[in-house]
Amino acid sequence: MLKISDFSKLAQIPVATLRFYDQIDLLKPAQVDRFTDYRYYTVDQLPRLNRIVALKDMGFSLEQVSTLLREDLSADAMLMLLARRQEDAERELQESRARLSKVAARIREIAEEGKPAAYDIVTKSVAAQWIVSTREVVADFRAIEQSCFAMHAALHQQIEKLGLKMLGVPAPRLLNLYHNTEYTETDLDLEAAVVIARPASTLDLTKSQASMPALTVRELAGESLVASGIHTGDLRDMPQLAKALLHWVGTHDYDVAGPLREMHLSAAVDDLPTGETRLVEVQLPVSPRRVA
């Protein structure tokens, strides 16, 4: 018979933990003095405690440990729980890796640039959304703003004609897709779009068929994983964010999985004069790179 502190030293488990395991019926003392409520343990209880520790070290919760310690647990049920734990542990390992690589990348950035990163890049998912869009190759990135302006002006006209409903918070949402597969500053394959409510199925596009440029109405697929950063300030500095995103995917074991998306978060493009402060979220669809 061992007092709690002796058992605690023998097992190298804190007294508070032993009391807690008693409370949740995970490991009851072999005997409890009915007058003093002192707990008494025996060395025979060490194997069970050892098993508890071993299962805990695999990452099982105490409730799962309780289940796993039940005598009548079948080998199949045990394997089931182990298999699930393995999956979770693998996911947790990936998360640990991702966290560390984010910290390391940030440290490298500061070391290389001498200052904290200009952009905070996070991963998220984006839902599918209906858009009306027009696509055009723009010769040079310096012409982007004008082209963009013109394309969106055209889109707005057509939207009105077709009776479509623009969506978005806070303002109707404008977005641009860059279909170039590599970073470039010339021959930009730009698709300018406006988010709309899902149109009635009998949409008549013939009305706009004759117009220039050609219009498409479609559901833009969602992306389960995008790397995203927010640009604020002069739109002409935005390529830096695009570069930062491309650099980010390289240093975090991702691959580019789709066209870059520019989401305009502040007022509509044609509401603000050139060079005014704006907020633009830039998203780059990615997929985790298979580690060899």
Place this chain on the structure above:
Amino acid sequence: MLKISDFSKLAQIPVATLRFYDQIDLLKPAQVDRFTDYRYYTVDQLPRLNRIVALKDMGFSLEQVSTLLREDLSADAMLMLLARRQEDAERELQESRARLSKVAARIREIAEEGKPAAYDIVTKSVAAQWIVSTREVVADFRAIEQSCFAMHAALHQQIEKLGLKMLGVPAPRLLNLYHNTEYTETDLDLEAAVVIARPASTLDLTKSQASMPALTVRELAGESLVASGIHTGDLRDMPQLAKALLHWVGTHDYDVAGPLREMHLSAAVDDLPTGETRLVEVQLPVSPRRVA
């Protein structure tokens, strides 16, 4: 101005989380209606929220995030925090790996043996302790029990003669060290020991000098990391636990770092008849293997 649900959708952060960040002063709404207490946000607040998410994704606590978001934080202080985070993240990564390897090993065991493992092996540390011991090479493991008995009997005599105080919970602690560097069942280099209180500095060993076998009194160094399992039942089955421990270090990326220790947890060796149920903890000092 965005209502909380709009801001929530835009940022993909739950409403409850935004309220919580308001409460802990991490991200206050740009404006709060003084009559309805409605929170109103602006898109300008997205970059800050984005930064919060980015830092959280590195594993910083919200309190650390608060610190990191303070305008007056120097680049040095930032680097300090990042460096500490990196260390912690590296440790967490190791822990994730260890957890996963324990789960995977357990699954393999069941798959290979068709039944759950007989022993639960955990890692722990052991403190230094003073021992009195005698050492002998035993020709065959079948002779261990008798040799052991004889050695401990001799030890007890000498302890009494020298006036040393035996220590241990619940009974005076007996332990055996196996100095063979590889697993073997013959020529066992056995050191039988008894844990004692630190002796007075002026211990006179000459009294026992003439006796056979030779006696040593020394402080057995602690081990920062041992793999440990508990054997219960017939002592003659104990080599299985020793094998299990050796197998365990191989499958969990450790190296053997010292002699195997047998700690007798139940009554003294000479109190129990041969073949009686006993509890023995077997410890194998290990060191993490450098991963290439």
Place this chain on the structure above:
DNA sequence: TTGCTCCTCACGTCACGTGAGGTGGC
């Protein structure tokens, strides 16, 4: 009598999630 060990609550931790119960605007 003084330490020492044991006891039982109760509260804190961390980052929210989840009701309960109530109000304001269309």
Place this chain on the structure above:
DNA sequence: TTGCTCCTCACGTCACGTGAGGTGGC
């Protein structure tokens, strides 16, 4: 009037750690 959105508590989560306040054995 009915939903819908917003609000503020309050409590739960997980595995303990840490007092506060009190008792029993030497």
